[in-house]
Amino acid sequence: MRKLLLLLGLTAFCLCVFVAADEQPNRQADKSSLKEDGVLQLKKGNFNKALRKYKQLLVHFYAPLSGEGHRISAAFEDKLNPVPCPVPQSSASILTWLKRRSGSADDLIADLSQSEASEELTVVGFFKELNSEYVQMFYAAATDLPDINFAVTQNNDVISKYGFTHDVVLLLKKSKLIQAYKMMPETSKEMLIIFITVYQMEPATEYTGQTSTQILSSPVLNHALLFVNTSSADFKEIHSAFNSAAEAFRLKMLFVWVNVDEPRNGRLMEYFRVREFEAPLIRMVNLTDHVTYHLPSDTLDVQTIKTFCQSYLDGKAKPKMQSEPIPEGWDTQPVKELVGMTLEKVGFNPDNTVFVMFYLPYSPESHALFPLWEELAEALKEREDVVVARIDASANDIHMSMQGAYPSLCLFPALHAERVVVYNGKRKVKDLLKFLDKEMKKAKKDRVKEDEDRRKYIEAAKAEEAKQANQTKDEL
Structure with missing residues (x-):
């Protein structure tokens, strides 16, 4: 999901606004590239020149017609007058990142009054020695989290207020200690970042335009998603159960709830194939493999949710297999129309060699292959041992490893049907037939x-069993 959204954001872009950080801040930039606000405007003609001139560049690639692009561009133009702002990609966070990259990441404080009173989350590190490895690790984590306030103290009186005497990292918000992390020899920057980013959010976080960046960029890749209608009578009860279950899986899973009554969540619901009337329901997904799991229960209480989450983490949960209905007469045409429910039965049949096209209905490349696939089926119509088929990969879950982009042509050889061979040759009938004959012969030999x-x-x-039996007789 993360890769999909990133690709959508980078498909069309324009060069570009950027801020340059240089070892010589007084050096004059090329006036032909400068606006009055001090932000360089890069184009094709001066982009390489800027790369050679500045050692550090922060570049914003944006689509000219994008409202989001203009909002971030305005944040760049406000770089000379930064103000504290928790919104990701704000001018304040960009400058904070640049500052932390070039020097000390945090302010040394003598008391916690300002940090405790802050409406936003503040990360406070207490260290007995400011030149220790723990402090350097803390600074490194702060550099990667420019949207969060960081501070450091070595005042024992300050930290003893919370009952700690060892090196520790505290998360404070609205005069409340959210969580504490004891620094240990095995602590790494990555572990610290996971701790901070997880406890920065609520146990169960609503998916919105403001939280989507935090959710998709979270280092916790196992996500539990509750699709629910906030106007339903049982919303409070379901949300409370989901939130309580989330507390037990902090640092292991990210709990996110999605309001199905919000039109802006339509794309997310489409991605997970959730229809509004099906709510409430829970989906589980890992952002690295995108395999979806479904809670097989209509009861969404704390114990049911916990049991499902633990079974997922233990590898015992079964993936949710999405399938279109089996179309009438699906096997009467030269090219068979497969769906999720018939793919395994047809494809992994040891009596037939099956050549399957996995396609996307909205892909021009897929539609361009349809005539070729019909021609191949026509050429093989007298072969009872060969099946030519196709399946819509967007509407049916394919529980197998697919290589490359769609459309993908895969052969399931007879006699050796558990092996799937991806075809990467020329898209011509004669080449497909040669590939087919070659793989069928290989399957027979194997x-x-x-x-x-x-x-x-x-x-x-x-023979070994007989030998053991004879030895037993001799011993008797």
């Missing part, structure tokens, strides 16, 4: 070899 190896193994096992 099966003969496997059968021979199996026969030898069985004979050896029987």
